[in-house]
Amino acid sequence: MSYKPDLRWSDVTPRQLFLNRRQLIAGAAAFAASPALAAGFSTDEAPNSLEDISSYNNYYEFGYDKSDPASYAGGLKTSPWSVVVDGLVDKPGTYDLGDLIAGQPIEERIYRFRCVEAWSMVVPWQGFQLSGLLNKLGVKPGAKYVAFETLVRPEEMPGQTGGSIEWPYREGLRLDEAMNPLTILATGLYDQPIPNQNGAPIRLVVPWKYGFKSIKAIVKISLTDQKPQTTWNMLQPNEYGFYANVNPTVDHPRWSQASERMIGAGLFGGRKDTLMFNGYGDEVAGLYSGMDLAQEY
Ligand code: MTE
Numbered sequence: 001m002s003y004k005p006d007l008r009w010s011d012v013t014p015r016q017l018f019l020n021r022r023q024l025i026a027g028a029a030a031f032a033a034s035p036a037l038a039a040g041f042s043t044d045e046a047p048n049s050l051e052d053i054s055s056y057n058n059y060y061e062f063g064y065d066k067s068d069p070a071s072y073a074g075g076l077k078t079s080p081w082s083v084v085v086d087g088l089v090d091k092p093g094t095y096d097l098g099d100l101i102a103g104q105p106i107e108e109r110i111y112r113f114r115c116v117e118a119w120s121m122v123v124p125w126q127g128f129q130l131s132g133l134l135n136k137l138g139v140k141p142g143a144k145y146v147a148f149e150t151l152v153r154p155e156e157m158p159g160q161t162g163g164s165i166e167w168p169y170r171e172g173l174r175l176d177e178a179m180n181p182l183t184i185l186a187t188g189l190y191d192q193p194i195p196n197q198n199g200a201p202i203r204l205v206v207p208w209k210y211g212f213k214s215i216k217a218i219v220k221i222s223l224t225d226q227k228p229q230t231t232w233n234m235l236q237p238n239e240y241g242f243y244a245n246v247n248p249t250v251d252h253p254r255w256s257q258a259s260e261r262m263i264g265a266g267l268f269g270g271r272k273d274t275l276m277f278n279g280y281g282d283e284v285a286g287l288y289s290g291m292d293l294a295q296e297y
Helices: 015-031 050-055 068-075 097-101 130-137 175-179 231-235 281-288
Strands: 082-087 093-096 107-114 119-129 145-150 170-174 184-189 203-205 218-224 259-262 271-273
Touching: 050 119, 050 184, 082 097, 093 097, 107 184, 107 203, 119 130, 119 203, 130 175, 130 184, 145 175, 170 175, 170 231, 175 281
Parallel strands: 082 218, 119 259
Antiparallel strands: 082 093, 107 119, 119 184, 145 170, 145 218, 184 203, 259 271
């Protein structure tokens, strides 16, 4: 089986059902006093528009401006797509994307998304838990981290012909973070395949961490016993740590992390206080008990 980006989420979930469910969620939000997770793992906040989500992006493979990914990512060929799985895993190999993700239950997850640059959005992803895939691949004892790499293809990714980033873009998680049920690999957004600028055909989403952890266009997944190198940590270790947990009490050296600008909320009144772990503390705070999060940022 090969990955078919033309297979739409709406082929599986009728659009009206999707929209009705959205209204239900929005209705529930009116009664919710706190930003707790409403249905399952999803937030009860209203999602940003597809227009917001797909036109204001960070994807340095396509340039440094927020509009560059929308302008240039259309030329990226996302099919066929293969993913290398290696390291401390029972079933290493080079997998066609369709084969790799076959059998993983696709769910909708409406997640808050907090960028390290102090802006945020709410995004309705479709994806599956990374834990499901790792269990299918068989994690060997001794594995402590999961490392990810993005495609390197300068012919289609003009940002890769220059700049200060050493390609490929790399990210990593501790194994327990990777296995947390909130951590997903997303393949869809707003009941369509993910737009290229948002990381097609498959990207990580880790909602309690700053957005840079959520690596796009993944071509390699490695299970390791060593903490992997990560792109922003390699570039500016004093500004971007390995953990990158959203933390309003630890400022970035050049700006405050106490509040965030809500994209799409208008020029005025579009700020809110940033929540510890981006509001997902009930689910993930236990992963970091005993750690000094000001030191391990
Ligand atoms: N993944 C790759 N491969 N290259 C990138 O430049 N940028 C990161 C992350 N994943 C990036 C990446 C950053 S800084 C952010 S904030 C998010 O993607 C943005 O995701 P979005 O464009 O879907 O909002």
